[in-house]
Amino acid sequence: MATAPFEPDDTSSSRSENEPLFFLGPLGTYSHQAATALNIHHTQLVPCSSITEVIEQVVARKGSGVVPVRNSTAGAVHETSERVDLHLPSLRCTAHTTLAINHALLALPSARPPFERIYSHRQALAQCHAYLAQLKHHNPDLQVIESASTAGAAESVSRNPKYAAICSSFCAKLYNLSVLVSNVQDEKMTNETAFALLKPALDSRDAQRQTQVSPSLANVHTIEMSAFVWHGISPDDYDIQSLVHAQVPPSPYARHLLRSDNLALSDELQTRLRSNLSQLPAWPSELSVAAFDAQTLASHGNMQTLLLRRYTRIDGQCTIKLHPGRYRLQWFVHLFAVQPATPAASSMTFTTTWPAETHRSEIDGKLRMRPSISNPLGFPTRPLDLLPSYPSLPLDLTLEVTAPSDRLRIQLDQATIEAHWYGQHRGGWVPLQSPRDLEISTEQECTVRIHDHSPGWKGGARLGGVKLIRSDAPAHGQSTGVCC
Numbered sequence: 001m002a003t004a005p006f007e008p009d010d011t012s013s014s015r016s017e018n019e020p021l022f023f024l025g026p027l028g029t030y031s032h033q034a035a036t037a038l039n040i041h042h043t044q045l046v047p048c049s050s051i052t053e054v055i056e057q058v059v060a061r062k063g064s065g066v067v068p069v070r071n072s073t074a075g076a077v078h079e080t081s082e083r084v085d086l087h088l089p090s091l092r093c094t095a096h097t098t099l100a101i102n103h104a105l106l107a108l109p110s111a112r113p114p115f116e117r118i119y120s121h122r123q124a125l126a127q128c129h130a131y132l133a134q135l136k137h138h139n140p141d142l143q144v145i146e147s148a149s150t151a152g153a154a155e156s157v158s159r160n161p162k163y164a165a166i167c168s169s170f171c172a173k174l175y176n177l178s179v180l181v182s183n184v185q186d187e188k189m190t191n192e193t194a195f196a197l198l199k200p201a202l203d204s205r206d207a208q209r210q211t212q213v214s215p216s217l218a219n220v221h222t223i224e225m226s227a228f229v230w231h232g233i234s235p236d237d238y239d240i241q242s243l244v245h246a247q248v249p250p251s252p253y254a255r256h257l258l259r260s261d262n263l264a265l266s267d268e269l270q271t272r273l274r275s276n277l278s279q280l281p282a283w284p285s286e287l288s289v290a291a292f293d294a295q296t297l298a299s300h301g302n303m304q305t306l307l308l309r310r311y312t313r314i315d316g317q318c319t320i321k322l323h324p325g326r327y328r329l330q331w332f333v334h335l336f337a338v339q340p341a342t343p344a345a346s347s348m349t350f351t352t353t354w355p356a357e358t359h360r361s362e363i364d365g366k367l368r369m370r371p372s373i374s375n376p377l378g379f380p381t382r383p384l385d386l387l388p389s390y391p392s393l394p395l396d397l398t399l400e401v402t403a404p405s406d407r408l409r410i411q412l413d414q415a416t417i418e419a420h421w422y423g424q425h426r427g428g429w430v431p432l433q434s435p436r437d438l439e440i441s442t443e444q445e446c447t448v449r450i451h452d453h454s455p456g457w458k459g460g461a462r463l464g465g466v467k468l469i470r471s472d473a474p475a476h477g478q479s480t481g482v483c484c
């Protein structure tokens with residue numbers, strides 16, 4: 001059995017620890033085995049009568065669910081793909097595992113062939129096509145009957161000695177049956193089924209939790225790498241929609257991520273990341289739990305890799321591009337230094353808004369700024385000398401920061417805001433000069449305006465997690481570049 005590497009899931013782990021894990025029952029199905037393998041929080045396993053019911057429980061946010069996705073012999077599990085397709089925005093996949101499927105023929109200990117009926121799940125019957133054809137050849141009256149699951153088939157035959165079931169040999173003990181023949185699947189060497197662990201899509205509360213930095217993290221430099229990937233599902237592709245939020249801790253996990261070329265980081269950026277991560281203090285456990293999702297991303301394979309490569313350029317800086325349609329991607333790295341002068345005075349709420357109607361996303365969270373935003377990743381800061389023909393690079397960007405309470409006074413004017421600007425030049429992203437003309441209000445309603453007026457630049461910046469957006473960004477399409 002190949003199991004995806006996993007660690008505790010994202011910041012909603014406390015919730016997932018208590019919520020049930022649904023699977024296609026009854027006990028003894030392959031889904032049950034997969035659910036047991038993926039049940040890292042040892043939550044209650046709850047059998048459902050169909051894959052549809054499993055997915056509906058997840059969509060209703062009652063817990064997580066394990067569903068079969070694709071078999072190496074019989075292909076996609078259509079009930080899963082149809083239902084996932086239907087509920088696409090409400091689901092995410094956070095882990096997957098692959099089980100070797102070895103079917104057996106089971107019947108009551110007293111039962112003897114020829115049988116009147118053979119029961120099994122549709123997928124299992126498809127995987128045993130040749131074996132069933134052979135049985136039918138010797139016994140033309142044999143009826144092959146679909147059941148809701150392989151263990152459901154075992155349950156049915158436990159009441160009638162004229163029936164047999166194709167299921168896992170684990171069902172023998174559970175339903176007081178005997179194994180008459182083992183390994184009846186057509187592919188004796190590799191018959192594998194991939195299963196996905198589904199969770200409800202992150203809601204805005206989850207997003208908020210992801211961006212929060214707890215007060216105990218004062219003086220910590222935080223690097224956060226986030227990748228949000230949405231993509232569609234096709235019957236032939238078992239990668240289902242994923243929402244991935246990856247945070248990069250200075251841990252073995254970070255090394256894993258950096259080794260993976262799935263993320264298409266340039267060598268130069270990898271080297272910088274590595275050396276900077278090694279200087280960081282330990283990642284707080286509260287946040288490191290999100291690491292698993294990034295591992296999922298890294299191990300998810302072609303679909304996401306392709307998307308990442310197609311839609312992102314990572315040339316030592318990071319960008320976000322928004323895409324209309326069903327395939328959308330955000331990928332960004334943002335970093336911020338945390339050192340509240342006093343805990344109350346230095347925190348504020350920030351809202352990040354993407355301007356396209358095709359995709360709206362808001363992330364609310366706490367941001368604590370220290371007097372200077374540092375640049376631990378060492379992104380290139382070389383100014384205009386790369387762009388001799390563009391002496392002035394006007395951008396028109398507005399950042400609005402609203403204080404969450406009237407007790408809070410945001411002191412951005414005391415901060416040295418070190419923004420790194422990038423624009424597009426001959427198809428590549430290049431660093432621009434840090435803007436000097438910041439207008440910073442010190443009131444509770446704090447607005448930072450950076451004036452620049454070139455229509456040619458796709459620009460944006462993130463200051464300590466606050467994203468600045470061009471006010472004239474088109475309402476549709478990909479338009480926004482973001483850098484740290």
Ligand SMILES: O=C(O)C(=O)C[C@]1(C(=O)O)C=C[C@@H](O)C=C1
Nearest residue numbers: 029030031068121123149150193
């Ligand atoms: O019936 C079961 O045991 C299941 O868990 C379902 C299922 C499937 O739908 O693919 C799981 C694995 C096997 O491929 C056969 C059946």
